[in-house]
Amino acid sequence: MPVERAVVDCGVYVDGHRLRGRFSYQKALEVIRERGSGFVWLGLHAPDEGQMSGVAEVFGLHELLVEDAVHAHQRPKLELYDELKFLVLRTVKYVEHDAAEGKEVVATGELMVFTGRDFVITVRHGEHTHLTGLRRRLEERPDRLALGPDFVMHAVADLVVDTYLEVAESFEVDVDTAEENIFTPERSVDIDPIYMLKRAIIELRRSVEPLARPLQRLTSSEEPLVNKEIRRLFRDVADHHEMVSERIAGYDDVLESLLDAAQAKVGIQQNTDMRKISAWVAIASVPTVVAGIYGMNFQYMPELEWRYGFWVLMIVLLAVCGGLWWVFRKNRWL
Numbered sequence: 001m002p003v004e005r006a007v008v009d010c011g012v013y014v015d016g017h018r019l020r021g022r023f024s025y026q027k028a029l030e031v032i033r034e035r036g037s038g039f040v041w042l043g044l045h046a047p048d049e050g051q052m053s054g055v056a057e058v059f060g061l062h063e064l065l066v067e068d069a070v071h072a073h074q075r076p077k078l079e080l081y082d083e084l085k086f087l088v089l090r091t092v093k094y095v096e097h098d099a100a101e102g103k104e105v106v107a108t109g110e111l112m113v114f115t116g117r118d119f120v121i122t123v124r125h126g127e128h129t130h131l132t133g134l135r136r137r138l139e140e141r142p143d144r145l146a147l148g149p150d151f152v153m154h155a156v157a158d159l160v161v162d163t164y165l166e167v168a169e170s171f172e173v174d175v176d177t178a179e180e181n182i183f184t185p186e187r188s189v190d191i192d193p194i195y196m197l198k199r200a201i202i203e204l205r206r207s208v209e210p211l212a213r214p215l216q217r218l219t220s221s222e223e224p225l226v227n228k229e230i231r232r233l234f235r236d237v238a239d240h241h242e243m244v245s246e247r248i249a250g251y252d253d254v255l256e257s258l259l260d261a262a263q264a265k266v267g268i269q270q271n272t273d274m275r276k277i278s279a280w281v282a283i284a285s286v287p288t289v290v291a292g293i294y295g296m297n298f299q300y301m302p303e304l305e306w307r308y309g310f311w312v313l314m315i316v317l318l319a320v321c322g323g324l325w326w327v328f329r330k331n332r333w334l
Contacts, residue, residue, distance in 0.1 A: 003054045006047035008124075009135060014038035016142030026058050032118050039149050040119040043131055046072075047123065059119055060084075072110040072125035076207070078214035085225065087113045087153055087214060089160045090207035091129040094170040105174065105200035106167060108207055111160060113153045120149035122156060134159050150226045154233045157215070161237050164208055164244040168251075171200070175251050182258050182265065189265045194258050201252050209245055212238075279328040286320050 003025070012019040012028045014037060023031065028040040044055070052066045062081050068074055068088070079086045091109040109126020122131055138145050138155055145151065178194050215238040217223070219231050226234070290313065294301065306312075328334045 003047070003051045006044045006051045008043040008045050009132070010040065010042045011135070011139075012038060012040055013145055016144065016146030018139055025055065029058060029119060038118070041135070041149075041152060042119065042121045043135070044121065044123045046125050052123075055121065059114070059116065059121065061114065061121075065114065069112055069114075069123045072112075074110060074112075076211040076214060078217055080225070083117055085113075085115045085150075085153070087115075087157065089113070089157060089211065091124075091126055091160055092163060092167050092204060092207050093126075093128040094167045105171070105197060106203055108203060111156060113156050115149040115153050118149070120152045122152075129160065129163060131156065131159075147227075147229060150230045151233070154226075154230055154237065157234070158237050158240075161211075161240045161244065164204075165240060167204070168244050168247045171197075171204075171251060172247075175254055178258055179254065182261050189262050189269065191259070191262045191266070194255060194262060198252075198255050198259070201248060201255060204248050205252070208241070208248060211241055212245065215241055275333045279324075279333040282328070283321050283324045286324070287317050290317060 007025065010023055010025050010028050012023055012031055014032075014035060019031070023040075025040065025042045028042070032038050032040055042055070042059075044051075047055070047070065049066065049070045052069050055061070056063070056066045061084070065079075065081065065084075065086055068086070074088045076090055077088045089111040091111050093107045093109075095104055095107050107126070107128060109124070109128060111125075111129060111131075112123040114121040114123075124131065134155060138152070144155075174193075174197055178197060181193070182189065215234060218225055218234045219238050221228075221231065224231065325334065
């Protein structure tokens with residue numbers, strides 16, 4: 001397929017302002033290099049290997065970067081190729097769900113950002129975390145866009161971490177609901193929603209926690225990868241990221257406690273059920289024993305020919321069974 005099928009937008013920015021007109025990515029890079037200032041922002045959505053190879057040839061990307069950009073199964077990372085920086089971000093989206101249906105709680109995707117001296121390329125995989133709105137908001141702040149491709153990389157990272165915060169806030173409602181269900185006495189225990197949330201937490205941690213290392217490198221002043229102003233902006237992103245990581249770890253601890261509580265509650269319910277069953281079996285055993293004895297084919301048995309024997313036996317059985325029921329009831333077995 002032609003590369004244009006994967007292109008979402010391609011803009012040329014000089015002094016933070018977008019040049020009017022439509023540009024192919026080849027023409028956009030040519031215009032920038034002729035001017036000697038500004039940068040190109042090329043946005044791609046799920047390019048295949050042929051499309052990405054065409055972009056790599058124009059912008060001078062390493063073949064390993066092409067492979068990473070096409071096969072979207074990367075952990076968050078930051079790699080350097082001479083003057084080019086390659087940042088991988090995992091995107092997440094909270095999915096409205098019904099716990100009884102066992103559907104996924106979060107959907108994941110990937111965002112990759114390539115930044116060079118005069119270009120930034122964003123590659124998105126997945127149907128969420130669109131960058132169109134971000135591009136529009138940045139174009140309203142030309143003073144910020146004038147900071148160059150590294151600022152765009154920061155803006156994308158900031159957007160992704162903000163979505164982490166939104167997902168964490170939505171996830172808190174599910175955790176609170178699960179907690180309420182477990183500790184409501186009259187409700188039966190359903191562990192499946194907790195396991196579903198635990199699976200979502202694992203997916204969140206895989207997406208969020210590995211980003212700490214790339215952000216640490218981008219905020220470090222010992223080996224500066226971006227200028228001072230951009231480092232300050234990345235520190236704010238790193239603070240938000242740390243906040244999200246702590247909240248996710250907290251949810252994980254709560255869910256572990258809920259699993260323990262649920263298993264304990266299930267054990268108590270089973271013990272209660274067994275006591276009830278045992279009590280009724282004990283009560284039923286009295287008439288069963290009597291019926292078994294008098295069901296034997298012996299000719300001479302006590303009171304067989306007594307006129308009131310049957311009714312007396314019934315009264316005795318009812319009295320014994322009633323007494324057992326009262327004892328078990330008093331001891332909360334029934």
